[in-house]
Amino acid sequence: MKSKTYLAVATLFFALILNSCTTSTERRIIDPSEDVKGQVRAVLTDAPEVPPRITNKSNTKVIVELEIIEKQMRLSDGVDYTFWTFGGKVPGKFIRVRHGDLVEFHLHNHPDNMLPHNIDLHAVTGPGGGAEASLIAPGKSAQFSFRALNPGLYVYHCATAPVGMHIANGMYGLILVEPLEGFTPVDHEFYVMQGEFYTSGGYGDPGHQDFDMQKAFDERPDYVVMNGAVGASSGENAMTVQVGETVRLFMGNGGPNLVSSFHAIGEIFDKVYVEGGSLINHDVQTTLIPAGGAAIIEFTCDVPGTLHLVDHSIFRAFNKGALAQIKVIGDENHNVYTGKEKEEVYLPEGAAIQRISQDKEEETGPIVELSLKERMEAGERLYKSNCMACHMDHGRGITGTFPPLVNSDFLQARTDKGIGIILHGLRGEITVNGTKYNNIMPAVSMSDDKVASILTYIHNEFDNGGGLINAADVKAWREK
Numbered sequence: 001m002k003s004k005t006y007l008a009v010a011t012l013f014f015a016l017i018l019n020s021c022t023t024s025t026e027r028r029i030i031d032p033s034e035d036v037k038g039q040v041r042a043v044l045t046d047a048p049e050v051p052p053r054i055t056n057k058s059n060t061k062v063i064v065e066l067e068i069i070e071k072q073m074r075l076s077d078g079v080d081y082t083f084w085t086f087g088g089k090v091p092g093k094f095i096r097v098r099h100g101d102l103v104e105f106h107l108h109n110h111p112d113n114m115l116p117h118n119i120d121l122h123a124v125t126g127p128g129g130g131a132e133a134s135l136i137a138p139g140k141s142a143q144f145s146f147r148a149l150n151p152g153l154y155v156y157h158c159a160t161a162p163v164g165m166h167i168a169n170g171m172y173g174l175i176l177v178e179p180l181e182g183f184t185p186v187d188h189e190f191y192v193m194q195g196e197f198y199t200s201g202g203y204g205d206p207g208h209q210d211f212d213m214q215k216a217f218d219e220r221p222d223y224v225v226m227n228g229a230v231g232a233s234s235g236e237n238a239m240t241v242q243v244g245e246t247v248r249l250f251m252g253n254g255g256p257n258l259v260s261s262f263h264a265i266g267e268i269f270d271k272v273y274v275e276g277g278s279l280i281n282h283d284v285q286t287t288l289i290p291a292g293g294a295a296i297i298e299f300t301c302d303v304p305g306t307l308h309l310v311d312h313s314i315f316r317a318f319n320k321g322a323l324a325q326i327k328v329i330g331d332e333n334h335n336v337y338t339g340k341e342k343e344e345v346y347l348p349e350g351a352a353i354q355r356i357s358q359d360k361e362e363e364t365g366p367i368v369e370l371s372l373k374e375r376m377e378a379g380e381r382l383y384k385s386n387c388m389a390c391h392m393d394h395g396r397g398i399t400g401t402f403p404p405l406v407n408s409d410f411l412q413a414r415t416d417k418g419i420g421i422i423l424h425g426l427r428g429e430i431t432v433n434g435t436k437y438n439n440i441m442p443a444v445s446m447s448d449d450k451v452a453s454i455l456t457y458i459h460n461e462f463d464n465g466g467g468l469i470n471a472a473d474v475k476a477w478r479e480k
Contacts, residue, residue: 379457
């Protein structure tokens with residue numbers, strides 16, 4: 001009896017293996033000698049846009065024209081950087097072709113550029129992914145062709161020595177080799193790509209920043225960003241969808257060094273095409289995307305709100321810029337998510353205001369006071385990195401939890417302009433603009449100069465009476 005049972009189990013086991021193998025090998029094999037029909041000029045797009053779906057059902061000759069441009073652009077508010085780009089933006093243009101297409105690639109190095117460049121497309125079967133055929137000096141063009149033999153989502157990048165420097169300056173993008181039968185239709189497709197920047201100054205230091213090779217060697221980026229700059233696809237630049245709509249993300253990681261732990265705060269990935277290939281994983285919270293790799297991610301937006309697309313190596317998201325956003329607009333669905341139903345103060349015995357330590361040393365020597373313009377610029381950077389997580393962009397706050405800072409009657413009534421709140425924290429019930437709040441604001445160990453800049457920004461930008469707060473004002477309150 002036992003032998004029959006073992007035989008049945010073994011038969012089932014081998015049947016499953018056979019079925020699995022059969023399924024995994026059921027893929028279209030391209031004959032490179034097979035003719036293509038007609039030709040089209042590729043539609044290229046900047047992130048977060050994606051070229052339209054290809055509706056033609058036969059292989060085609062696709063002509064791709066891509067220009068390399070070196071240009072100075074915004075890296076963060078008040079921070080400029082000289083980017084090396086494919087198409088004038090970081091990441092480079094999104095390229096969409098089909099499995100089996102013949103791609104005729106034209107690469108142009110703008111005559112105003114300073115350096116030679118080339119392109120390595122991970123979708124290419126051939127020396128250097130096309131790099132050997134495409135190395136060109138400024139003012140030159142190169143042409144080569146390749147057959148798209150393998151479907152998937154692939155990174156492309158510059159491969160001119162020193163390769164890491166060219167990638168770190170923004171020379172990367174994505175090329176999609178779509179299955180001939182296409183993907184299942186979705187309501188929205190978006191292009192998001194992570195990358196790192198290694199700058200001569202620290203995060204947020206104003207002015208023009210140069211590339212720092214030693215930081216790149218040490219893998220210590222000052223910025224880890226989505227779509228080329230801090231805030232490039234968040235806030236006013238966020239992607240927008242409606243409740244109930246489906247989303248497909250083409251997500252890449254240009255690197256050059258860090259692996260991305262990609263996660264959407266407030267969403268679960270229904271499908272992940274692992275590493276941009278044909279293996280599909282379901283119900284995924286966070287997916288790893290290697291440097292020089294990609295993933296295709298699909299999900300449905302069931303409730304309204306803002307989805308934060310982040311590298312879950314989380315300090316990169318909230319302190320270095322690795323954040324993009326999708327705003328989901330529509331009616332609430334309390335069968336899926338209720339939002340806050342109740343809030344009570346929880347103060348166990350011994351509870352006290354906590355202190356957030358930031359600056360290790362107090363300022364020494366004479367205080368150099370900044371102008372109103374300088375305080376506003378510094379204050380905006382400090383607000384975004386220290387206060388925005390609770391009080392939100394534009395100081396809107398979170399209803400019932402964190403009070404608004406916009407036109408705040410509570411803040412305007414304080415003789416200290418809010419200095420004491422930052423230095424010593426705040427606890428207990430307060431009323432702001434007619435609404436009660438009961439929470440704890442931790443004290444922040446921050447220099448007098450930084451406190452002055454943040455509060456100057458809050459009082460002017462958020463309609464709280466304006467004025468200039470100096471470091472000396474903060475020091476005087478601190479000494480009280």
